[in-house]
Amino acid sequence: xxxxxxxxxxxxxxxxxxxxxxxxxxxxxxxxxxxxxxxxxxxxxxxxxxxxxxxxxxxxxxxxxxxxxxxxxxxxxx
Numbered sequence: 001x002x003x004x005x006x007x008x009x010x011x012x013x014x015x016x017x018x019x020x021x022x023x024x025x026x027x028x029x030x031x032x033x034x035x036x037x038x039x040x041x042x043x044x045x046x047x048x049x050x051x052x053x054x055x056x057x058x059x060x061x062x063x064x065x066x067x068x069x070x071x072x073x074x075x076x077x078x
Contacts, residue, residue, distance in 0.1 A: 024035045
């Protein structure tokens, strides 16, 4: 059986989720499960400064517009 990647949830519930929602990438961060469409960039850090460093090191080409969750501004979470 393959070993889960660091930050990946393990166990039967995660395998069932992945089987049902194959178009999503599933991660667990500090006990919170995060699911984003595969191929969608997302960032995680223990501080806002860490997030800012990750985002500021990206190429200057803007990412294509992606649909977002209602109630979040466009581009939130990318």
